[in-house]
Amino acid sequence: MTEAPNQDAQRADRTGDEAVTPNSEVLRELLPAVGTRVAIVAGSADSLADSDADCLLVALLEGDDLELVASAALGDKASDVLSLLEAVDAKAKEGAVTRVPAPEGVGVASIAAVGLGDADPDAETIRRASGCAARALSGVTHVATALGELDAVAAAEGFAMGAYSYSGLKANGNGNGNGAAGKSDAAAESSESTGDDAAKKGPRTLTVLGASDADVERAATVADAVATARDLVNAPSSHLYPESFAEVARALGESAGLTVEVLDDEALAAGDFGGLTAVGGGSSRGPRLVRMIWEGAGEVGSAKVGLVGKGVTFDTGGISLKPGSNMDHMISDMGGAGAVVATVVLAARLGLPVPVTATIPMAENMPGSRAYRPGDVITQRGGTTVEILNTDAEGRLILADALVRACEDEPTHLIDTATLTGAQLIALGSRTPGVLGTDEFRDRVAELSREIGEGGWAMPIPEEQAESLKSPVADLRNVSNSREGGMAVAAAYLREFVSDDIDWVHIDIAGPAFNTSAPWGYNPKRATGVPVRTLLATLEDLAGSDE
Known part of the structure; x- marks a missing residue:
């Protein structure tokens, strides 16, 4: 039996500042370019500060009032975060992303909230919203997600698939020598609208709070397969x-x-x-x-x-x-x-x-x-x-x-x-x-x-x-x-x-x-x-x- 890759197998490649997966390691030797991968790790919901994440991804649900999904990760800071999001008129519409500075004591620099729409989202809604968030978070290297409270595998799969980007054979790729993707799609859109040609890379590591090792291994393996098909078609x-x-x-x-x-x-x-x-x-x-x-x-x-x-x-x-x-x-x-x-x-x-x-x-x-x-x-x-x-x-x-x-x-x-x-x-x-x-x-x-x-x-x-x-x-x-x-x-x-x-x-x-x-x-x-x-x-x- 061939075992699923463990977290060591989807390690961070520090020379290219992105994850290397079993498939991407093979493809880097044979294709002129590969798309970006995200390293996915499991984390404890009550130890956000220990994750070294830059940003916490939370979810908003629609209702008479906004409902925040992140109670385990934020603890007694949840009400402060919700107040901040309400103050900037954050929306719970599916895929809408709002980012605010984190209150003191949360353990991350910023909070990103993604809308899930209905109060009872299914796995695909969580998957798509996580993908939208991944594209929106240019300039953030390490994200911790609280969406695992709803569906850890869907949250991780969606984020990893959404973070994929491919810039082909551009000479100013990500520095790994194969012209692999530099800017995420969201970063590219931002660059076009602001004239900032130095748009930053998207996330490279995702910590799924409250997830099991089996959850993240499954999500990483499936996302790597999807990225493999994309790499082949993009070549x-x-x-x-x-x-x-x-x-x-x-x-x-x-x-x-x-x-x-x-x-x-x-x-x-x-x-x-x-x-x-x-x-x-x-x-x-x-x-x-x-x-x-x-x-x-x-x-x-x-x-x-x-x-x-x-x-x-x-x-x-x-x-x-x-x-x-x-x-x-x-x-x-x-x-x-x-x-x-x-x-x-x-x-x-x-x-x-x-x-x-x-x-x-x-x-x-x-x-x-x-x-x-x-x-x-x-x-x-x-x-x-x-x-x-x-x-x-x-x-x-x-x-x-x-x-x-x-x-x-x-x-x-x-x-x-x-x-x-x-x-x-x-x-x-x-x-x-x-x-x-x-x-x-x-x-x-x-x-x-x-x-x-x-x-x-x-x-x-x-x-x-x-x-x-x-x-x-x-x-x-x-x-x-x-x-x-x-x-x-x-x-x-x-x-x-x-x-x-x-x-x-x-x-x-x-x-x-x-x-x-x-x-x-x-x-x-x-x-x-x-x-x-x-x-x-x-x-x-x-x-x-x-x-």
Whole structure:
């Protein structure tokens, strides 16, 4: 069994003044930049002064009068703090942050209050509010949070995810030699509005008052997995391409005790992975297929899970070239693969008692001289022939090969995730993943996704969509002739490659994987890490299904 990292494993790196986690330590060696991490430690609620924190984070609840959540940490100073907050007209609206100097004797320099809205906040409200607070606290190195009185894990996860920031390859990064993030999103916003180009870094250490060691270890491990998916998606395609992505996946997997297998372009051709070799054929950087295997810890149950993630490291559209506007966002077209890599490593680091095998196809879709063309007929692994009508519908082709290979392992449950269709954005918007597949399993995954705050929504695959994929010259064609129901059409295509006896779900994250607007909740601009926590919740649900 692989143990979860302890507090020594998410230590502070004093040269870069930020936490180093098991995953970030690997990524620093292989990626040009990584986003910031926060070291999370447990603290006693009655010894705030001993925490060395600069700021205490408290919560405000709405009602006839403001209600303060921090009684254990503040003791007899609670009324003084509440009076200060009322004097500056602090709001309890969800995510609103107010910061005031701390009264004498509290043990910190300042108090930050974040609104939770309703008097009975759920875990997701606490998570999002903590993320808002993390972004707002630029210039504060060490924060102690009293929100652990409500939900320690949610408070810590939200804060750590909200504190993540990524400034890429800027020469004035944080001084650790890899161009990692310097300013938090909140600090950057402040700099833009005030002209202060020297905006300070955000928090680097979080003490969760009243939390157990198990609480903070869980939160730190999950937040590190989300940050890992974000780092992979944020990496520029000049540095993350199929070969290098495969090596990153191998290093992460082996660091967590996984068995990792990588197939190169020659092995893929020999193995009849016709979709993957066709899509990757136009690039000078050949495709890869990565398999990452977690056997499960302890006494495993009857569930055996396969994960598949789309890994198109850059998508030009191929011969069916995309418009130039916002094409730079296509570095995120491997968001499904990034989430799957992070999740299978997370399963190992948490020691989940469920076997998980990740099958991850990786390719660049480029319009080179060897690129596949509209009108071509290719053969997917397993023998299905496909007429190509649009080379920009490439994700389903590489996923189909991977799904066939994943089914050969005979899993009981199979989940694929991909930035697959613009139709997902049209149907559900930029924050809501579409969840399609086997009815009962689909509904359960969507429910779990909403419970943990990633907002998945169950969608149907109408039978007529399968009819729209019939071809006069092959078994299937890769798109229909209609613009209608694009998300369902893509899922109908994928369903053709899944064995009938396997419970299967497809999660379309075309919008949710990459935030092109302002930060919100614990989600930064750019990569979000969706759907890592949905996948984790599903694995844990399946692990407990035999109890």
